[in-house]
Every structure is written in C-alpha cells, then in structure tokens.
Amino acid sequence: xxxxxxxxxxxxxxxxxxSIINCAYSNSASDYFIWYKxxxxxxxxxxxxxxxxxDKRQGQRVTVLLNKTVKHLSLQIAATQPGDSAVYFCAExxxxxxxxxxxxxxxxxxxxx
Amino acid sequence: xxxxxxxxSWVICKSGTSVKIECRSLDFQATTMFWxxxxxxxxxxxxxxxxxxxxxxxxQGVEKDKFLINHASLTLSTLTVTSAxxxxxxxxxxxxxxTGQGGYTFGSGTRLTVV
Numbered sequence: 001x002x003x004x005x006x007x008x009x010x011x012x013x014x015x016x017x018x019s020i021i022n023c024a025y026s027n028s029a030s031d032y033f034i035w036y037k038x039x040x041x042x043x044x045x046x047x048x049x050x051x052x053x054x055d056k057r058q059g060q061r062v063t064v065l066l067n068k069t070v071k072h073l074s075l076q077i078a079a080t081q082p083g084d085s086a087v088y089f090c091a092e093x094x095x096x097x098x099x100x101x102x103x104x105x106x107x108x109x110x111x112x113x
Numbered sequence: 114x115x116x117x118x119x120x121x122s123w124v125i126c127k128s129g130t131s132v133k134i135e136c137r138s139l140d141f142q143a144t145t146m147f148w149x150x151x152x153x154x155x156x157x158x159x160x161x162x163x164x165x166x167x168x169x170x171x172x173q174g175v176e177k178d179k180f181l182i183n184h185a186s187l188t189l190s191t192l193t194v195t196s197a198x199x200x201x202x203x204x205x206x207x208x209x210x211x212t213g214q215g216g217y218t219f220g221s222g223t224r225l226t227v228v
Contacts, residue, residue, distance in 0.1 A: 044206075103159075
C-alpha cells in the first residue's frame with residue numbers, strides 16, 4: 001500500500017496554546033483532504049475536511065489550510081486541551097483509484113497541563 | 114451519524130490458523146469498504162478496497178490469497194487472515210464512506226496477535 005512517510009513526529013504544547021500540525025501530501029491530482037484524530041487503540045475519527053477548490057476551512061476550534069502549490073496541509077487547533085492529545089493524520093483522496101484514502105505519516109500531539 | 118462496527122476488537126491466534134474480522138455498517142449501506150493495517154507508531158496502510166458483490170481490489174504488495182476479503186451484503190465486509198504468522202500481527206481497521214459527515218467512518222480496529 002501507499003503511504004506518505006514512515007516517521008511519527010511529535011508536537012508538545014502547553015494547555016491553552018494553539019497547535020499547528022503540518023502535512024505534506026504526495027499526489028497533485030488529489031482533490032479532497034481530511035484530517036483524522038486517532039487515540040491509542042482506536043480507529044481514526046474525522047475532524048475536518050477540505051476540497052481542493054478551497055484554501056481554508058474552519059470548524060469548531062480547528063482550521064485546515066491547504067496550499068496546493070507546495071502540496072501542504074496544516075491543521076490548527078485553538079486553545080489546545082488535554083483531550084486533544086492523540087495522533088493526527090492527514091489523508092488525501094483522488095478521483096482515480098476508486099476514491100481510496102491515502103494516509104500521511106501522522107503527528108503525535110502531547111498537551112501538557 | 115454513520116457507524117461502522119468492527120469485531121473482534123482483539124484476537125490472539127496460533128501461527129498457521131486463520132482469523133476472520135468483520136465490519137458492519139450499522140445504519141447505512143456501504144457498497145465500498147476499505148481495509149487498512151497499522152503497525153505500532155506507524156500510519157495506516159491501505160490493503161484493499163472491498164466492493165459489494167464483486168472482487169476486492171488489492172494494493173500492490175498485498176497477497177490476495179492470504180488476506181481474503183468478502184463483501185457479500187451492503188452492510189457486511191469481512192477480512193480473513195489465512196495461515197497467520199507472527200509478522201501478520203498488527204492493528205487492522207476498516208472504513209466506509211460516511212454519510213452525513215465528511216471523510217470516512219472507521220471501525221474501532223482489531224488488534225491481531227499471532228503467537
């Protein structure tokens with residue numbers, strides 16, 4: 001299967017601070033991008049998505065930014081809370097290949113109380 | 114919201130035996146389901162796409178005779194790991210296109226340990 005990267009970088013932030021998690025995607029033809037949160041021993045949970053015709057989308061406490069020129073995604077979490085501690089994955093979909101989702105390497109977020 | 118129920122949540126089996134993992138879409142129909150494998154501290158690797166009523170599509174490098182996928186109904190897809198070996202020990206997760214939200218809905222995963 002495909003994947004973007006094999007490392008699991010970590011990000012440590014203080015409770016209440018903002019977090020920014022970055023992701024580089026691989027396929028310039030991808031037209032739909034999703035951020036997922038995965039807690040230990042569980043399946044990924046949907047956080048927010050964005051289509052390629054947008055460059056920014058906001059949700060509750062989260063914002064996704066898309067830069068197609070450099071194939072970069074970021075997830076911003078405002079006022080990070082201990083419950084936000086998890087591994088965050090970006091994922092990309094393209095119209096080819098049956099709309100399968102390819103996951104990025106993931107970032108582990110630690111929130112210090 | 115859309116829920117995918119995955120069972121079992123964990124299983125320990127002896128080397129050489131087969132293990133079946135089930136994923137059910139509880140409140141929606143899933144013509145397509147995706148199966149992933151995740152090793153510790155790594156990302157999810159797509160193994161195959163399961164299509165209701167037809168053969169699954171496997172990713173490059175995934176042995177279709179070892180990882181048997183059946184999607185006989187619109188609410189059930191199964192993954193059978195045949196002749197399991199310790200290197201097959203992993204976290205297996207299924208997903209289906211979500212309804213009513215973005216992205217895909219994931220099962221809770223199955224931790225397979227082959228001893």
